[in-house]
Amino acid sequence: MVRLMPTLTPDPDGRSNPLEGASFRSTRPLSLDELREFVDAVLAGMAENRDVKWDEQGKPLATLKHCGQDPECTWLFYEVDMSAIGMPTDTPLIVHSYAGEADLEWTIGPTPLARTTRDSTPEQAAAALDMHVLLDGFRRFVLADSVLFPTSLTNDAGRQSGPILIAPEDGCCCECGGMLEVTGVDDATMSVECENGHAYDLEHDAFDVGFDYVLEYLSRRGSD
Incomplete structure (x- = not known):
């Protein structure tokens, strides 16, 4: 101390x-x-x-x-x-x-x-x-409208609207291979659901850029 x-x-x-x-x-x-x-x-x-x-x-x-x-x-x-x-x-x-x-x-x-x-x-x-x-x-x-210290993830975060879809090259449904949408986020996981209705939770680091989708979800939720 x-x-x-x-x-x-x-x-x-x-x-x-x-x-x-x-x-x-x-x-x-x-x-x-x-x-x-x-x-x-x-x-x-x-x-x-x-x-x-x-x-x-x-x-x-x-x-x-x-x-x-x-x-x-x-x-x-x-x-x-x-x-x-x-x-x-x-x-x-x-x-x-x-x-x-x-x-x-x-x-x-x-x-x-x-x-x-x-x-x-x-x-x-x-x-x-x-x-x-x-x-x-x-x-x-x-x-924030004026970011004084731009960083690697702040340029576009939270600026878009609509569902947050996970790109197929990043990850797809483990049940059917369909496209996933992020539907929720908590401390350790993100909830996803595919176009065919399969829903489950993934760890934040389930794939390489998983954290990007977590931050985008949090950013859009804050702008609602």
Whole structure:
């Protein structure tokens, strides 16, 4: 856990004033080193939770692209591989620590994602940024009229209408070989039905581009 040490201000009697130090701690933004140490630990927790892709050593596939600090705000911009849950390999995850704010602000590009308290452990913050939160944030991100950080899956997601049909080269009905339509999505599976009425559930990764159909379904549902 990242905890800032309070600044102790001596008083005329030689005693310290911990309340004054605590006030200072809560009104200034975290430093770059403090914020990065915490966020890196959160990303490691997200990899353990299988929400962020990991390398052979189990470390999260995330790259710090930009960062900055001024008296009012400290921020980090990472590109994160979230393909483990069907999101882009270059998802733009941004974290802000503002002066006077007890929370850290997490966004995907310009789209609000979640807020976690400074006193949260990395494990608690990683749990708060679970698959449900990430996919919901990404759905809103791709539906935004102005996407500031275009990524590999955001150009057309959610822009079309009508049934979501799985291309024959991607997958077909295991019963009759007919064309499949995506009719529902949950945490681990997508419901499909073929033109001949055969209905069943498939894992998100049942075929190579299965996650693309999951994201398209979520995007269209959000635009209804």
